[in-house]
Structures are given as C-alpha cells and as structure tokens.
Amino acid sequence: MIGQSRKPPLLRVALRIADGITADGRRGDLHSLTRDFRHMEILWGYVCRNHERALKATRHGLGRAARETLVVGRFDRDGLATSLDRLRQSVAEYLHPPGVVINLGEVLAELQAVEEEFESTDWDQDTLWVRTDSIELGGINLGRFKIKLSLDWIGVPNPEAAYEVVALDPNPAVGDSEVTHPHVSGGHLCEGEATGPIRHALEQGRLVDFFHLVDSVLRTYNPHSPHISLKDWYRVECVSCGESAREDESCSCRACESVLCDSCVESCHQCSETYCEGCISVCRECGEPSCSACLDPCSDCGKEGLCGSCRMMCIGCHQEGLCCGCCKDELCSTCIKEQAREDDDEEDEPKADIPSQMLLSADAGVHTDSVAETTVPVPCR
Ligand SMILES: [Zn+2]
Ligand SMILES: [Zn+2]
Ligand SMILES: [Zn+2]
Numbered sequence: 001m002i003g004q005s006r007k008p009p010l011l012r013v014a015l016r017i018a019d020g021i022t023a024d025g026r027r028g029d030l031h032s033l034t035r036d037f038r039h040m041e042i043l044w045g046y047v048c049r050n051h052e053r054a055l056k057a058t059r060h061g062l063g064r065a066a067r068e069t070l071v072v073g074r075f076d077r078d079g080l081a082t083s084l085d086r087l088r089q090s091v092a093e094y095l096h097p098p099g100v101v102i103n104l105g106e107v108l109a110e111l112q113a114v115e116e117e118f119e120s121t122d123w124d125q126d127t128l129w130v131r132t133d134s135i136e137l138g139g140i141n142l143g144r145f146k147i148k149l150s151l152d153w154i155g156v157p158n159p160e161a162a163y164e165v166v167a168l169d170p171n172p173a174v175g176d177s178e179v180t181h182p183h184v185s186g187g188h189l190c191e192g193e194a195t196g197p198i199r200h201a202l203e204q205g206r207l208v209d210f211f212h213l214v215d216s217v218l219r220t221y222n223p224h225s226p227h228i229s230l231k232d233w234y235r236v237e238c239v240s241c242g243e244s245a246r247e248d249e250s251c252s253c254r255a256c257e258s259v260l261c262d263s264c265v266e267s268c269h270q271c272s273e274t275y276c277e278g279c280i281s282v283c284r285e286c287g288e289p290s291c292s293a294c295l296d297p298c299s300d301c302g303k304e305g306l307c308g309s310c311r312m313m314c315i316g317c318h319q320e321g322l323c324c325g326c327c328k329d330e331l332c333s334t335c336i337k338e339q340a341r342e343d344d345d346e347e348d349e350p351k352a353d354i355p356s357q358m359l360l361s362a363d364a365g366v367h368t369d370s371v372a373e374t375t376v377p378v379p380c381r
C-alpha cells in the first residue's frame with residue numbers, strides 16, 4: 001500500500017460510506033418517494049372537496065344529500081389510507097435501502113478486507129482504488145489497470161458511472177487510443193454478463209466482491225463483444241471499405257484525417273499526398289487525380305481546376321499558369337498577335353516603292369494569311 005500525506009484514516013472513509021447510506025437517506029429511491037407523495041396529495045384533495053360538499057348540504061338543511069355525498073367519498077378515503085401506507089413504506093426504503101450494508105462496523109470490515117485481499121490499494125477523500133497485476137490477453141500485454149471507485153456511489157440503487165478503469169501502462173489499440181483493453185473504452189468497462197453482480201455488490205456495499213468482479217472481467221476476453229478485437233489490436237479499420245488493415249499497410253487522408261487501406265487511398269499526381277475518395281479532385285484538363293491545393297485557375301481566361309502540368313508558360317512574355325486554350329504553340333494570345341505584326345512588318349520592307357494604294361490591298365492580304373496561320377489550334381497534349 002502506498003502511503004500518502006493527504007490520505008484520510010480508513011475509519012473516516014468507512015464513516016463517510018456508512019453515513020451516506022444511512023444518515024440523510026440520499027441513496028434511496030427519490031423517484032418512488034416523490035410519486036407516492038404526489039398520489040397521496042391528489043387523493044387528499046378529493047377527500048377535502050367531498051367533505052366541503054357534505055358540509056354545504058348540511059347547512060342548507062339537505063341532510064340526505066350530505067349523507068349521500070359522504071357515502072360516495074368513501075372510495076377516496078379508503079384510497080387515502082392505502083396511499084399513506086405506501087408512502088410510509090417508501091420513506092422507510094428511502095432512508096434504509098433494502099439489502100444495503102448500513103452498519104459502520106460492516107463497512108469498515110469490508111474496507112479492511114479490500115486492503116488485505118489486494119496487493120495495491122489506496123484511497124483519498126472521494127475514491128477508493130485497487131491496482132491489478134499486469135494483464136495479458138491473447139499474447140497482447142495490456143499492462144496494469146487501476147479500478148477507481150467513487151465513494152458517493154456505494155449503496156446507491158442502480159449505480160452508474162460508479163467506477164473507472166484506468167490503464168497504468170497503456171498499450172491501446174492502434175485503431176483507437178481510447179480503447180486500452182478489448183472491453184474498456186474511455187475508462188468505461190463493458191461488464192457483459194457481470195453487470196448484475198457488479199451492480200448488486202456496489203448496492204450492498206460488498207467492496208471486496210466488487211473489486212474481484214471487475215478484476216476478473218479485465219482478465220477475461222469475450223470475442224463476441226469487444227470494442228476492438230484482439231486480432232485487430234494492431235490493425236486499423238479503413239473508413240472507405242470497412243476492412244481492417246495492418247498499420248503499415250494504411251495511411252490517412254491529409255484533408256479529413258480518415259484512415260484508409262492501401263487499396264482505397266487516392267494520391268495526388270502532383271504532390272503525391274494521400275487523400276480519401278471524397279477529398280481528392282481531378283484536373284479539368286487532363287483528368288488526373290489532384291488535391292485542391294494543387295489545382296489553380298488559368299491566369300488568363302480564369303478556367304478553374306488545372307493541375308501544374310496543365311498550366312503552361314508563354315515562351316514569349318514568360319506569363320505563367322495558362323490553360324492550353326490560352327497558350328498555343330507555347331505562346332499566349334498577346335504574343336501570337338505581336339509575332340503576327342512583326343511578320344507583317346518584315347514583309348512590308350521590300351515593298352518600299354510600290355504605290356500606296358497597291359500596298360494597302362497587298363498588306364491586307366498578307367495580314368489575314370499570317371494571322372490565320374498562327375491561330376490554328378494546336379492540340380496541347
Ligand atoms: Zn479500404
Ligand atoms: Zn478525406
Ligand atoms: Zn496535391
């Protein structure tokens with residue numbers, strides 16, 4: 001047993017448990033008590049009204065009517081008597097819940113027995129705990145566990161969340177760090193068939209039985225109801241196909257972080273990051289899988305969703321990020337026009353002494369031809 005400075009004496013813990021059960025009765029069934037009291041209240045209202053009616057009839061000299069009223073009211077008066085008996089019973093059960101250890105000596109003896117039975121036991125103002133030995137199931141070492149029982153829940157009918165199971169040397173399932181044991185998730189033990197016995201042991205203040213029961217559930221593996229089965233302890237579940245995969249044969253989606261097996265993962269052909277089916281897009285130009293971070297619009301026409309390979313640079317003006325519609329023969333539309341004008345100028349030079357009228361018509365012809373030539377669409381891929 002580990003000594004602690006702020007640890008209260010065992011007798012004080014026993015007093016607190018016994019007190020909680022017996023003194024103010026707060027461990028009893030408040031719901032039944034309230035229901036029985038309300039029922040009695042309603043019947044009492046009927047009895048009072050019946051009595052007033054009978055009195056009124058007497059005052060008006062209607063003796064026979066008064067007698068009849070009182071006869072009719074006898075059912076309510078009988079019901080009131082039964083209801084009062086039931087209320088008396090509920091109050092008694094509320095103050096001393098049936099089957100509960102209510103004797104301080106008994107509580108203290110239970111606490112001492114826990115200390116003797118379990119190698120490592122400790123307590124503070126609010127909790128009593130026991131440490132289990134190291135537990136191994138199906139060849140997997142799950143380490144030691146601490147069973148932490150809250151003192152407030154001892155002796156309570158239908159105790160819930162009365163205790164917690166904490167892994168001291170956690171070796172959680174690869175697929176869920178909250179699952180530290182096939183039957184423990186987030187500190188909550190799935191008791192299975194032991195639910196009733198554990199509950200009754202707590203209700204009746206049988207603390208040794210309680211700790212033994214929880215300890216034995218932790219030492220038993222039920223392959224029908226685990227949070228994660230032992231065979232999948234080191235495996236992860238693919239969110240896409242639902243199959244389990246070895247940890248080294250899986251990866252996660254960079255966007256939504258869901259776990260995927262090797263066959264369900266999509267990879268961006270630009271940055272090679274892994275994504276799930278829902279988070280990956282495709283390039284609108286080449287149709288290759290791409291992540292949204294690797295897709296950009298054309299810097300000229302604004303066409304959306306183009307991957308890096310489908311956004312080109314004009315070799316004339318070096319404008320980058322052009323779609324294949326805006327970059328033909330490696331030139332942007334501005335550079336194509338520019339080149340066409342230069343070609344025209346070159347052809348203009350030898351025609352220096354041709355009369356201006358002729359020059360104009362020839363010029364027009366050359367211009368149209370050269371533009372037509374340069375704007376012929378070139379397949380980009
Ligand atoms: Zn899969
Ligand atoms: Zn995703
Ligand atoms: Zn990418």
Ligand SMILES: [Zn+2]
Pocket residue numbers: 283284285286287288306307308309310
């Ligand atoms: Zn592309």
Ligand SMILES: [Zn+2]
Pocket residue numbers: 298299300301302303322323324325326
């Ligand atoms: Zn474009």
Ligand SMILES: [Zn+2]
Pocket residue numbers: 314315316317318319331332333334335
């Ligand atoms: Zn250009």
